[in-house]
Amino acid sequence: MPSTALLTDHYELTMLQATLADGTADRRCVFEVFGRRLGGGRRFGVVAGTGRVLDALADFRFGEDEIAFLRRQGVVDDATCDWLADYRFTGDIWGYPEGELWFPGSPVLRVDASFGEGVILETLILSILNHDSAIASAAARMTIAAGDRPCIEMGTRRTHEESAVAAARAAYIAGFAATSNLEAGRRHGIPTAGTAAHAFTLVHDSERDAFASQVRALGEGTTLLVDTYDITQGVATAVEVGGRALGAVRLDSGDLADVAQATRAQLDAAGNTDTRITVTSDLDEYAIAALAAAPVDGYGVGTSLVTGSGVPTSGFVYKLVSREGADGRLVGVAKKSKDKASVGGRKTALRRLTSRGVAEAEVIGIDVKPRDDGDDRELMVPLVESGERVSTSTLRDARERLQASLRELPAAAKRLSKGDPAIPTIYED
Incomplete structure (x- = not known):
C-alpha cells in the first residue's frame, strides 16, 4: 500500500523537529480525540472510520520517496529526517469501536505514546474520523427515518x-x-x-x-x-x-x-x-x-x-491532555482558550444505563475509572497495544453495535428536529 505519512500538515513535522532538539519528543503523553458539540443541533453522533485509521497507521511509514521530498523542500532538518525514516508507532490506542454513539466530550480515541510518536498522527486521524463519522451520523438519521x-x-x-x-x-x-x-x-x-x-x-x-x-x-x-x-x-x-x-x-x-x-x-x-x-x-x-x-x-x-x-465534519479535535512530569508521572494539561477549552487528564468512559437499559448519561472518568452502578456499559476498547493492532472488529460488528446502541437511547433522541444531546456528559475525577 502507498505510504500515508505525508497525508498530514506541515506543522506536525516542524513541532517534531523542535521537540527532538529540546528533548521533549520522548516525553510520555496522552492525546485524545473528542468533539466539543454535536453539529447541526443533532442529538447523537456515530463513530465511524476507526478501522480505516488503523489501516492508515499500518502504512504510516516514511520511505525513501517521502524522506527525499522532505529534504528537497527543506521541511525539516536532517536529524528529523533520520528519525522519521525509522518511525514505527510503538504506543497504545484505545477508543470507541465503530458503530458506537458519541456525545460532547466523549473520548472517541485515546493515543498513549511519546510526544513525537503521537503528535504526527493528528491530521491523519482527524481527517478520517471527522469525515467518516459525519457521514455515518447523517446516514443513521436517514435509516431511522426510513x-x-x-x-x-x-x-x-x-x-x-x-x-x-x-x-x-x-x-x-x-x-x-x-x-x-x-x-x-x-x-x-x-x-x-x-x-x-x-x-x-x-x-x-x-x-x-x-x-x-x-x-x-x-x-x-x-x-x-x-x-x-x-x-x-x-x-x-x-x-x-x-x-x-x-x-x-x-x-x-x-x-x-x-x-x-x-x-x-x-x-x-x-x-x-x-x-x-x-x-x-x-x-x-x-x-x-x-x-x-x-x-x-x-x-x-x-x-x-x-x-x-x-454537517460535513464531526468537529473532532486531537488534543494533548496529559504529559510526563518531572517526577515521571502523567500530569493533566488543558487548553484554556475561550470557546475552545479542553479538559485535561487521561479519560475513560462508560454509558450510564437505567435498570431497564435506557441510556442516562455519558460518564467520563478523568485519571480514574468511572463508577459503574451495576447497569452501565464500558465504551472504550483496545485498538493498538505496543504498536500492534489488536482490534478485529468487522463492518458487520459495527452495524450490529450501532443498532444496539440506538436501542439504548431515550425515544426523543431519534427526533429529526434540532435539540440538545440525547444524554448529558458527566465528568468524574
Whole structure:
C-alpha cells in the first residue's frame, strides 16, 4: 500500500523537529480525540472510520520517496529526517469501536505514546474520523427515518473518488443496505446495486426498446427508471414489457409522495402488486421522513449523504491532555482558550444505563475509572497495544453495535428536529 505519512500538515513535522532538539519528543503523553458539540443541533453522533485509521497507521511509514521530498523542500532538518525514516508507532490506542454513539466530550480515541510518536498522527486521524463519522451520523438519521425500508448509497459522483468509497463504508455501518460504488464493494465487501440511468433510455429509439433491452439483459426482476418522459406512460410501458414479475420501478422526479401514490395505484390495477417502488432525487432524512406514509419500498440517497446532510465534519479535535512530569508521572494539561477549552487528564468512559437499559448519561472518568452502578456499559476498547493492532472488529460488528446502541437511547433522541444531546456528559475525577 502507498505510504500515508505525508497525508498530514506541515506543522506536525516542524513541532517534531523542535521537540527532538529540546528533548521533549520522548516525553510520555496522552492525546485524545473528542468533539466539543454535536453539529447541526443533532442529538447523537456515530463513530465511524476507526478501522480505516488503523489501516492508515499500518502504512504510516516514511520511505525513501517521502524522506527525499522532505529534504528537497527543506521541511525539516536532517536529524528529523533520520528519525522519521525509522518511525514505527510503538504506543497504545484505545477508543470507541465503530458503530458506537458519541456525545460532547466523549473520548472517541485515546493515543498513549511519546510526544513525537503521537503528535504526527493528528491530521491523519482527524481527517478520517471527522469525515467518516459525519457521514455515518447523517446516514443513521436517514435509516431511522426510513424504518424497515432499505436505503441505497449512491453519492459517488457528488464527492471525491476516495471520499466516495469511505462514505459508502460509513453509510453501511449506519444501516444502509447497499452502495452503487463498485470499489466500496470490492474493498469492503459491501453489497452493490444499480441498473440504468436516463441516458440508457435516451440512447434507444423508444422507451419500450430501452425497457425491453434492460429486461433481456438483467431479467424481469430488474428496476426500470420510468420518469425519463411521462411517468404514467412509463409505468404502463414497464408493466407491458416486464409483466407481473417486474421487480421494481424507480421514480426520480416530481412530488415523490403524490407520484408514488399514483404509481402504486397504477401498478396494483395492472396486477403488479409485488412490483416495488424505489425513489431517488436529492433525498435527505427530512425528505425520507416526509415519505413515511407514501407507498415507497426503498430509497436511493446521494448528495445529502456524502456531504453529511449539511454537517460535513464531526468537529473532532486531537488534543494533548496529559504529559510526563518531572517526577515521571502523567500530569493533566488543558487548553484554556475561550470557546475552545479542553479538559485535561487521561479519560475513560462508560454509558450510564437505567435498570431497564435506557441510556442516562455519558460518564467520563478523568485519571480514574468511572463508577459503574451495576447497569452501565464500558465504551472504550483496545485498538493498538505496543504498536500492534489488536482490534478485529468487522463492518458487520459495527452495524450490529450501532443498532444496539440506538436501542439504548431515550425515544426523543431519534427526533429529526434540532435539540440538545440525547444524554448529558458527566465528568468524574
